[in-house]
Amino acid sequence: MKVLFFALLRERLGCAELVLEQNEPTTVAKVLEQLKSRSQEWRNTLDNQELLAAVNQSFVDFDATVQKGDELAFFPPVTGG
Numbered sequence: 001m002k003v004l005f006f007a008l009l010r011e012r013l014g015c016a017e018l019v020l021e022q023n024e025p026t027t028v029a030k031v032l033e034q035l036k037s038r039s040q041e042w043r044n045t046l047d048n049q050e051l052l053a054a055v056n057q058s059f060v061d062f063d064a065t066v067q068k069g070d071e072l073a074f075f076p077p078v079t080g081g
Contacts (some may be wrong), residue, residue, distance in 0.1 A: 001068060003031065006075035012045045022068050028053045029062040031072060050077050 001022040010016050020031065032051075036043040052059065054073045055066055066072050 001066060002071045004073040006073065008076050009074055013042060025065050025067045028060060028064050028066055028072065031066060052077060
């Protein structure tokens, strides 16, 4: 599964994308917890954000299922005018 990070997340994590080995279906929330366990910096960054998530370029809730081969993206809320 490819995981993408956008905007402020990418800057704070120093990572635009990574690949996670995921053989069994899981949820966005479980992937997020796995990412937070990488380091305290990752936990702080991902805990302190009102994150949005997308699977295969469609917005999803954190209880949505993700599978091997999916693209999961995290990004902060978008504001504009």
